[in-house]
Amino acid sequence: MRDGDGWVECDCGNRHWGKHGAAGLLLIRDQHLLLQHRAPWVHNGDTWGVPGGARDSHETIIEAAVREAVEETGIDATLVKPLTTFSDLHGNWRYDTVLATAAIGLEPHNLNDESHEVRWVNWQEVTQLDLHPSFAKTWPQIETLVIQLVN
Template sequence: MAHRDGDGWIQCNCGGKHWGLHGAAGLLLVRDKTILMQHRAPWVHNGDTWGIPGGARDSHESPVEAAIREGHEEIGIFEKDLTPGEIFTDDHGVWAYHTVIAKAHPELVAHEANDESKEVAWVAFDQVENKNLHPSFANTWPQLLTKLKSL
């Protein structure tokens, strides 16, 4: 396993703290006008909310590599079962979150792969905002949805 050097908090210019010393990345898996969402365990930061698998980037990782690694760790997916596409970046200057939009192949199957996930589910684009969303994901969802509708 490669060295993990990204875990830690960054104090941001926005006044908040963000997880990931080198930024963070998440995986937005898309299939048939649905996205794969993760219900976060109650004990994690912003627990008991819905979002996408993701986490801290390590210094040697690209956003795509980090997003796929996090997806594998949290929801048990494999790189061979998806095609990465556009990357949406929420850039805070000293810190950034990269959402990797990826097409899920028909054979992609996700499950709760570690204790950070309470459940996973395919959610229709128009039903996403009905979930109790992770605050950061809720902030970027309108922009992500615009991108998804243009794919």
């Protein structure tokens, strides 16, 4: 049952999508991250971030992140190995980014209409992209985790 879709008036003053919070999947392979160029019509569209979306009440964070990434990019979930999670806590809302390694053979295909493009980006070149504002804000903390995982 999908019960996560809906807006939340957040303690931080913004409105966020996901009644039970949201989760995204940051896939890592070699020195590269799989980033998603979101379609212009979605909230904060035409920016780069990670595939993700609303979490359902019965899902774990990892389940939600992987499900959303499969829906949006067509990846094979069996090739995903979750390692750690970065939690952006807002009070009555949260966004969890699951950092995971992608095995050889994991490739995006069958993008849904929320994804303009997905691309493997060297982690050192992430800030050269026009990032989703929330991803940009948390990137310095996520980058610290990425550096530990790629080295």
